[in-house]
Amino acid sequence: MKRRRWGMAWLALLPMALTVLLAYLGTTLWTLRVSLSSSRTFPRDDFVGLAQYQRLFENERWLQSLGNLAVYGLLFMLACMVIGFALAVFIDQKVRGEGLLRTAFLYPYAMSFVATGLVWQWVLNPGAGLQPALQQLGWSDFTFDWIIDQDKVIYTVVIASVWQAAGLVMAMLLAGLRGIDEDIWKAARMDGIPAWRVYLSIVLPMLAPTLATVFVLLSTAVVKVFDAVVAMTQGGPGTASDVPAKFIMDHLFGRANIALASAGAIVLLLTVVVLVAPLLYARSRARAREGA
Amino acid sequence: MTPSRMLITTMAAALALTLPGASRAQPAPLKAEVIHWWTAGGESAAVKTLADAYRAAGGTWVDTAIALGEQARAVAINRIVGGNPPTAAQFNTSKQFLDVVEQGLLNNVDAVAQRDGWDKFLPETVLNVIRVKGHYYAAPVDIHMPAWIWTSKAAFKKAGIAADPRSMDELFAALDKLRAAGLVPLAHGGQTWQDNIVFTAVLANQGGRELYLKVLRDRDPKAILGEPFKQVLLSFKRLQGYVDKGSPGRNWNDATAMLISGKAGVQFMGDWAKGEFALARQEPGRDYGCIAGFGPASPYIIQGDVFVFPKTDKPDALKAQQLLASVITAPAAQVAFSQRKGSIPIRTDVDASKLDACAQQGLAIMKDKSRQLGNGEVYLSPDQNGALSDVLTAYWNRNIPVEKVQKDILAALREGG
Numbered sequence: 001m002k003r004r005r006w007g008m009a010w011l012a013l014l015p016m017a018l019t020v021l022l023a024y025l026g027t028t029l030w031t032l033r034v035s036l037s038s039s040r041t042f043p044r045d046d047f048v049g050l051a052q053y054q055r056l057f058e059n060e061r062w063l064q065s066l067g068n069l070a071v072y073g074l075l076f077m078l079a080c081m082v083i084g085f086a087l088a089v090f091i092d093q094k095v096r097g098e099g100l101l102r103t104a105f106l107y108p109y110a111m112s113f114v115a116t117g118l119v120w121q122w123v124l125n126p127g128a129g130l131q132p133a134l135q136q137l138g139w140s141d142f143t144f145d146w147i148i149d150q151d152k153v154i155y156t157v158v159i160a161s162v163w164q165a166a167g168l169v170m171a172m173l174l175a176g177l178r179g180i181d182e183d184i185w186k187a188a189r190m191d192g193i194p195a196w197r198v199y200l201s202i203v204l205p206m207l208a209p210t211l212a213t214v215f216v217l218l219s220t221a222v223v224k225v226f227d228a229v230v231a232m233t234q235g236g237p238g239t240a241s242d243v244p245a246k247f248i249m250d251h252l253f254g255r256a257n258i259a260l261a262s263a264g265a266i267v268l269l270l271t272v273v274v275l276v277a278p279l280l281y282a283r284s285r286a287r288a289r290e291g292a
Numbered sequence: 293m294t295p296s297r298m299l300i301t302t303m304a305a306a307l308a309l310t311l312p313g314a315s316r317a318q319p320a321p322l323k324a325e326v327i328h329w330w331t332a333g334g335e336s337a338a339v340k341t342l343a344d345a346y347r348a349a350g351g352t353w354v355d356t357a358i359a360l361g362e363q364a365r366a367v368a369i370n371r372i373v374g375g376n377p378p379t380a381a382q383f384n385t386s387k388q389f390l391d392v393v394e395q396g397l398l399n400n401v402d403a404v405a406q407r408d409g410w411d412k413f414l415p416e417t418v419l420n421v422i423r424v425k426g427h428y429y430a431a432p433v434d435i436h437m438p439a440w441i442w443t444s445k446a447a448f449k450k451a452g453i454a455a456d457p458r459s460m461d462e463l464f465a466a467l468d469k470l471r472a473a474g475l476v477p478l479a480h481g482g483q484t485w486q487d488n489i490v491f492t493a494v495l496a497n498q499g500g501r502e503l504y505l506k507v508l509r510d511r512d513p514k515a516i517l518g519e520p521f522k523q524v525l526l527s528f529k530r531l532q533g534y535v536d537k538g539s540p541g542r543n544w545n546d547a548t549a550m551l552i553s554g555k556a557g558v559q560f561m562g563d564w565a566k567g568e569f570a571l572a573r574q575e576p577g578r579d580y581g582c583i584a585g586f587g588p589a590s591p592y593i594i595q596g597d598v599f600v601f602p603k604t605d606k607p608d609a610l611k612a613q614q615l616l617a618s619v620i621t622a623p624a625a626q627v628a629f630s631q632r633k634g635s636i637p638i639r640t641d642v643d644a645s646k647l648d649a650c651a652q653q654g655l656a657i658m659k660d661k662s663r664q665l666g667n668g669e670v671y672l673s674p675d676q677n678g679a680l681s682d683v684l685t686a687y688w689n690r691n692i693p694v695e696k697v698q699k700d701i702l703a704a705l706r707e708g709g
Contacts, residue, residue, distance in 0.1 A: 040675070041369065041391035055707060060700075061682045127538035148482075148540040150690055237482050237540035238689030239682060253362045255678040256391060 028269065035262035043258065052263040062264065065242040068154050072243065073222035075155070079162045080218055081211075084169025089199060091170070092177045102174070105167040113164060117231025120160040121147070124232075153233055153241040161228050165221060169214050176210035177203065212279060219275050223268055244268050322612040325354040326599065327371075328382035329364035330633075334567045338632035342433070345625040351615055354379075368602075372397050377602030379612050385421050385432060385596040386669035392600065393424045399601045399610065400427040401617040408618060413639040415658065417594045417666040430598035431617040434626075434635035437654055438562040438667055439493035439593045442569075443581040446554035447475050453557075459586050460498045460527060463558070467534045470557040478531060479547040479556035482540035484685040486547075490560045491528050491684050492667060496591040499524045501665060504591060509671040511705040517698050525687070525694050532688050540689075551580060562595070566634045566650060582650035584657055591665040592657045596635065672705065679704035 038048045056062050087105055091098055108116065123129040126145035134142040146152035180203060188198045204211075226245035229235055235242040244264055251261035324346060330339045336357070343353035356378060358364040365388065368381035372392065383389045392398055405411070405428040411419065414432065422430040441463075443456060448466070451473035457463040467477035480486060495504050499520060506515035515521055536556075539547075548568040550556035559565070569580055576582055584592060599620065601613040619625060626637035627646055636647070636654045644655050657663055668677050683700040686692060 040673070042373070042395055059679075060686070121541070125538065125541075127536075145537065148537060233541055234483060236484070236685070236689075238484075238685045240689065250678065251675070253366050255674045256388065257675040260675075 031262045031265050034259055035266050037259050039257075039259040039262075041256040041258070048259075052259050053267070056260060056263050056267065061239050061242060062244070062247055064239055065244045065247050068241060069222065069225070069243055071154055072158055072161075072225065073219070075158045076161050076165070076222060077215070077218045079158065080166050080169045081214065083162065083166040084214070085173055087166065087170040088173035088177055091174055102171070105170050107167065108164045109168045111164075113161075113227040114231045116164060117160060117228055120156070120163075121232045124156050147233065148237055150237060150240045153237065157225075157228050157232055157241055160232060161221075161225070164228075165218065169218070172210055172214055172217075173207065176207045180206055212283070216276065216279065220272070223272050223275075322351040322608060322615055323354060324351055324379040324612040324616050325356055326380045326382070326616070327356045327358060327364055327368045327378045328597075328599075329358055329361045330382075331357050331359045334632055334634065338629050341628040341632060342620055342625060345622070345628070346616060346619050349615060349619045351612060351619075372602045377604060379604075379609055380431075380599040380601050380616055382433075383430065383598055383600055384669055385418055385435075385594065385598050385666075387421070387671075387673050388669070389430065389598075389600050390424065390673075393429050397603050398429050399603050399613060400429050401431060401601060401614060402428050404428075404431070404614050404617040404621075408621060410621070413641055415594060415638070415664045416661060417664050417670060418596070418638060421666070421670055422598060430600045431621055432638045433597045433599060433620055434630060434633055435594055435596040435638055435658070436562050436564065436635045437584065437593055438489050438595045439496060439585075440561060440563055440565070440650070441493065441583040441585075442548070442551055442559045442561060442565055443583065444551040444554050444557055445579055445581060447473075447551070447557040448581075450554070451475060451557065456581050456583055457586070460494070463586075464530070467531075467558065471534065475554075476536045476550060476556040477534035477558065479550040479559040480531075480535040480539050481542035481544045481547045482535070482689070483542070483544075484681050486544055486561075487685045487688045488668070488681050489562065490531060490688075492593060493560045494528045494531070495524050496593055496665065497586050498527055501589075501591050501662075504665055505671075507701075508668050509666075511702075513702055516702045516705070522694055522698060525697055528684075529687060529694070563636070563650065563654065564634045566648065576649040582653065584650075584654055589663065592654065592663045593665055593667050595667040595669065596638070676705050676707065679707055 034043050035052055036048065036050070037044050037046050038051070091101055091105075095101065124144070124147040126132075126143070126148060131142060131144050147156045184202060185198065188202065224245055225243050226249065229241055229243050229246055233241045235246050245268070248261045248264040248268070251257045251264070328339060330336060339355070339357070343355065346353045358367055361382075361384070365381075365383060368378065368383075369392065371377050372381075377397075389398070410428065414422075415435070418432050418435070422428055422432060447470060451466075451469040453466050453469050457466045470477040480490065495507065499507070503515060503520055503524070506512040507521060544561055544565070545568050547556070547559055548561065548565045549572075551559050552569060552572045552574060563582075566576070566582075569576070574580055584590070599616065601617070604610060604613075620629075621638065623637070623639065623642040626639060627642050627644075629635075630637050630651065631646060634651075636651050636658065640655055640659050642655075644652050647655065668680060672680065680701060683697060683704050686700075687694075687697045
């Protein structure tokens with residue numbers, strides 16, 4: 001009887017398992033295969049070894065986009081975590097109109113970045129947005145032209161992305177904060193420990209699982225960043241704000257070179273694996289310890 | 293029912309469904325489904341003239357308009373590979389569809405090309421693109437010249453420039469005067485493809501026909517690393533000094549608007565810019581000037597659109613493809629289409645009186661075959677063309693030694709070839 005139930009469960013899971021195998025693993029393997037061929041518009045069946053990877057890493061635009069991804073990823077995750085945590089702590093003080101504030105903070109995440117990216121492009125445009133507006137209000141020296149600056153344009157993408165995602169981090173960390181036992185706070189208060197110290201030394205470590213989830217969510221958002229760049233800068237000026245996902249899309253569709261695009265996609269996948277692997281390892285260790 | 297019985301029954305049912313369908317051939321109007329990316333106002337009006345002409349010739353036009361060229365081409369290729377091809381699909385006059393030809397996925401229209409005498413009236417550049425190993429795989433629809441130089445009469449007047457520039461030196465002199473008058477000398481949208489257009493214009497006008505072909509068609513290392521090409525690159529970079537700070541990321545039509553309002557003096561852009569001038573009720577010659585090139589021998593760059601005809605065995609679809617190829621290349625349809633599209637007809641034996649002054653100028657130049665040249669897409673694979681754009685836009689935006697740019701261009705054109 002028990003055995004039969006077990007079998008039914010597997011049967012029910014089978015479609016999902018097949019989907020995972022075919023749709024995820026299958027396409028990954030297919031991409032790997034294409035990246036080792038000389039395919040252009042159509043997949044080709046030959047084998048050219050690592051030639052596409054060599055070409056990829058000789059390509060300045062690709063290297064620049066990887067560099068941009070690193071800068072973007074680091075700043076975006078850091079800023080989202082810090083701002084998200086600060087907002088969560090702020091709301092956790094039982095402020096008035098909590099529901100309204102929460103909605104306001106979370107709202108940006110509900111909007112498509114293609115739309116908000118365009119708005120940000122206008123806001124940051126030195127000819128039409130914030131800069132002339134403030135200059136007209138009297139701050140005649142005010143300049144903010146990062147979006148047309150080769151060296152600073154990537155930061156404007158960070159700003160807009162943080163604006164969008166910080167609310168989500170806030171919501172998740174707030175849920176984590178609400179899960180922390182009131183007694184801990186009472187005990188800390190009795191001992192006369194200042195609130196910031198409690199947050200830093202007790203609450204934050206207790207939030208570790210939530211923080212890990214936030215980290216995974218944000219890092220996947222980093223790797224696949226595409227819409228933000230396309231909507232705000234189209235990778236420009238020049239290629240100054242280019243990111244790997246845009247490079248891949250360009251070669252996949254505009255430039256009819258699916259082999260090179262696939263090589264880029266595989267490199268991105270490896271990046272994710274390298275990023276997430278330590279986390280998974282740490283988690284499995286923690287689970288093993290709990291089990292012991 | 294056992295599995296094998298079930299299979300047989302299913303097959304029988306399938307046969308029963310298909311057999312009568314095959315024998316039922318009635319003389320229905322020739323249905324042509326066309327995938328294209330002409331979705332803007334003027335473009336839709338232009339494609340409607342083609343649909344009307346096709347209807348007048350006894351067919352039915354099924355319009356599948358998909359915004360953005362890349363998207364439309366991706367859909368077309370996916371449907372061809374997936375076995376549900378449209379009757380015709382739009383591509384640029386370029387090597388974009390060469391892979392599709394080589395995979396044997398297109399029908400040729402040799403019969404139409406021979407009957408209508410395409411060899412006699414099509415420009416050599418276009419023929420070289422649509423003719424692969426002696427077969428005609430596409431029907432050209434229009435010719436755009438991407439490297440026109442537009443001038444604002446109001447801005448020129450304010451800067452005290454009497455005549456249109458006739459050489460690169462005169463152009464730089466005019467740009468200096470515009471700057472002195474407090475205007476934006478060069479209206480430019482700093483997007484990769486627009487940088488590419490400026491480069492093409494400088495290469496054609498300063499480098500000339502020989503160098504143009506040596507660099508873009510022959511990918512000749514000696515020419516690419518040589519002194520004349522270096523001078524072309526230096527002029528290209530020098531032009532960057534005449535744009536305003538808001539240029540990066542600007543759309544081309546916003547740059548054209550700067551000419552329309554008289555804030556800027558000069559823009560390098562394709563003849564589709566005429567649509568913007570027309571919307572603002574400006575007239576060529578009176579409000580704005582169009583320069584196809586400096587001097588009587590300057591190259592006329594050809595870019596444009598074609599329809600390709602995906603492989604099919606259905607006799608009706610074949611007939612529809614042949615009819616379509618013939619209808620869209622006919623003189624009357626060509627004139628009607630060009631008027632609305634802003635392009636020029638693919639053939640010079642048409643009644644040009646209905647076209648605007650700039651188009652007439654272009655069509656007159658087209659009669660001199662020695663002035664016709666293709667744009668980069670005609671000679672380079674999409675991949676090489678993209679790699680070249682990457683180098684050019686980096687050079688335009690950053691300070692890179694010109695010698696390094698020459699080497700980078702050589703490397704970009706070598707790859708993927």
